[in-house]
Amino acid sequence: MPDRLSALPTPSLVLDEGRMLRNIERLRGRLRPLDVALRPHLKTAKSVEVARRLLAGGNGPATVSTLKEAEVFAAAGIRDILYAVGIAPRKLDQVLALRARGCDLSILLDSPEQAAAVAEASRRAGDQIPALIEVDCDGHRGGLRPDDPALVAVGRILQDGGAALRGVLTHAGESYGVSGAEAHAAFAERERSAAVAAAGALRAAGLPCPVVSVGSTPTAHAARDLSGVTEVRAGVYVFFDLVMAGIGVCSTDNIALSVLTSVIGRNSERGCLFIDAGWMAMSRDRGTMAQAVDQGYGLVCDGEGAVLADLIVSAANQEHGIVTLRPGSRGVLPDLPVGTRLRILPNHACATAAQFGGYEVLPADPAAGLIHWPRFGGW
Amino acid sequence: MPDRLSALPTPSLVLDEGRMLRNIERLRGRLRPLDVALRPHLKTAKSVEVARRLLAGGNGPATVSTLKEAEVFAAAGIRDILYAVGIAPRKLDQVLALRARGCDLSILLDSPEQAAAVAEASRRAGDQIPALIEVDCDGHRGGLRPDDPALVAVGRILQDGGAALRGVLTHAGESYGVSGAEAHAAFAERERSAAVAAAGALRAAGLPCPVVSVGSTPTAHAARDLSGVTEVRAGVYVFFDLVMAGIGVCSTDNIALSVLTSVIGRNSERGCLFIDAGWMAMSRDRGTMAQAVDQGYGLVCDGEGAVLADLIVSAANQEHGIVTLRPGSRGVLPDLPVGTRLRILPNHACATAAQFGGYEVLPADPAAGLIHWPRFGGW
Secondary structure (H helix, E strand, C coil): CHHHHCCCCCCEEEEEHHHHHHHHHHHHHHHHHHCCEECCECCCCCCHHHHHHHCHHHCCCEEECCHHHHHHHHHCCCCEEEEEEECCHHHHHHHHHHHHCCCEEEEEECCHHHHHHHHHHHHHHCCCCEEEEEECCCCCCCCECCCCCHHHHHHHHHHHHCCEEEEEEECCHHHHHCCCHHHHHHHHHHHHHHHHHHHHHHHHCCCCCCEEEECCHHHHCCCCCCCCCCEECCCHHHCCCHHHHHCCCCCHHHCCEEEEEEEEEEECCCCEEEECCCHHHHCCCCCCCCCCCCCECCEEEECCCCEEEEEEEEEECCCCEEEEECCCCCCCCCCCCCCCEEEEECCCHHHHHCCCCEEEEECCCCCCCCEEEECCCCC | CHHHHCCCCCCEEEEEHHHHHHHHHHHHHHHHHHCCEECCECCCCCCHHHHHHHCHHHCCCEEECCHHHHHHHHHCCCCEEEEEEECCHHHHHHHHHHHHCCCEEEEEECCHHHHHHHHHHHHHHCCCCEEEEEECCCCCCCCECCCCHHHHHHHHHHHHHCCEEEEEEECCHHHHHCCCHHHHHHHHHHHHHHHHHHHHHHHHCCCCCCEEEECCHHHHCCCCCCCCCCEECCCHHHCCCHHHHHCCCCCHHHCCEEEEEEEEEEECCCCEEEECCCHHHHCCCCCCCCCCCCCECCEEECCCCCEEEEEEEEEECCCCEEEEECCCCCCCCCCCCCCCEEEEECCCHHHHHCCCCEEEEECCCCCCCCEEEECCCCC
């Protein structure tokens, strides 16, 4: 494995395809007996090559976080896309243009004013834009509570105004803040019960609600009963990261993404090494800061990807990472010469991947050479 | 001004050219009586258009943080470039290739092993690679103390081995952690005295030291005496940001960079608005977290750039920003309808700019229309 990386410059973003494929299969296998569709979130990878491996049949239902993602994935032939960020009315022309090109793009909203704008745009274009209503299951962000009368009001504005009420959606963002399968299963049930209750309220009012969409990586891996749910969304599981390991959804051995870096200096007196992966490479994400084990800006591995005990990127400047033993460690800082290549596991795969223009893929087949998969950014 | 932004999608990165030009002129004017050259750091902007306005005569001496920056700026005709991150020996072929194309690219190091690699590469290529030795003035990162005997040892390895000792360099990174001109002037004097002492030690050993390079944005704006210094480096001053405002180097009115965003929802009960600028747009940089005033993920302005009192992006998901009053505020959350356009001042200009592929420039001439300046990323 290290031989295949030897030609890469540093920093580079390395993707272990074998780990990724196992992560993908793990969630598929988990959801199979629960009898729900999986609508993976493509915001983590922003890569057509990764999407092909994530989606059912290579182009099945997908979730995106920007219209740029919708544009790129629609151009790649993915036809069922949910844009899961509350719609700004000025984006509706772009939504309509994408739909006119044959993509079944659905959108998200949670207010009467958004619903009115979507209905107006639908009538104007002669295209019933399908919209899901966001439901709040845990006070994490936006959305209407299942018992909020606004839910039915929003549904009516859509349905009576010329748009299409596609269903309800919820996301237990607070599940990232708790640890262990028991706690995640409780959040999964909050997602399920909120979404099913909201769907029931809409249906009781005579409104359609074909889609009941729930999900987050922690809840998708812990849900025990998904009665009444039609689809599950999850994103970061494709790569996993230290935040997910920190709450027990995966182990560090499952993390498919790492940043290849070189040692560029050391200060033995202060007990630190310097590497050429700073925050520009790792991102500024400090998602493990509030967890039981703070991993700094990342956990240090050797060039083959084996974790070096207690060694973390404890601080970062733009192009410098500062590697030290974690506080309280009784270990010894390894005496690594300048030029030594290391691999750093990221706190948050979505944020670290976004710092790079592409993935350097270690194929699952150990005999195959490195492959480059481009990724895109922007809006 | 808001009319010129009306056609932009959200989120977009807006650059106020007038503010930028005033920031550039301010530092030039400040350094003029101190009789030193200015070598601006181009890592903040990563834009040829911005570099033209920053550099003396449009292509004068420059500092970069990656060899990608060196490649792009050398291709644009900038001929005197310092790559100010400790060199990894495997990058020397790229350094030599850039030098062979006519760029006077100099590099940075602080260890005998790096010096030996540079000397070896110089001999091999028949090109005396110019290297500066990094000096530690404040325990911030790498570098040798001015009285460390390794300093002269490294200089000799370079000079006797076939490379060229170009000089010494120091950076008071700790100056970002203190506030006010008095404190920054003290750090400026630490930079000056450390660099001058190191240069003296090299010269006393019979080694050349033509360049004595110091700088950071806070110290460059506060230095009172730069005797013995030949050049000053600074970067973020071109745009400024909330971190710099927080330590008194600028005011929020000087910040030239903002993220244009749209309101996409609200929750009156919880006292928050949702916008379509999350951490993917603002970056995860929380540089004001440890300052006297924590600005969250950014300070909210109206569409014309006027600060809205006490309103900050207090939390961020990938594509959602959550806007609230700052803790302790007695203000009232403004009732902004969905679709309202806002502009967010960033904590850290280098990090926020890196999230975008280009700048939407509001020209200093109010009669001129918007201009797009591309920026690049990667390594």
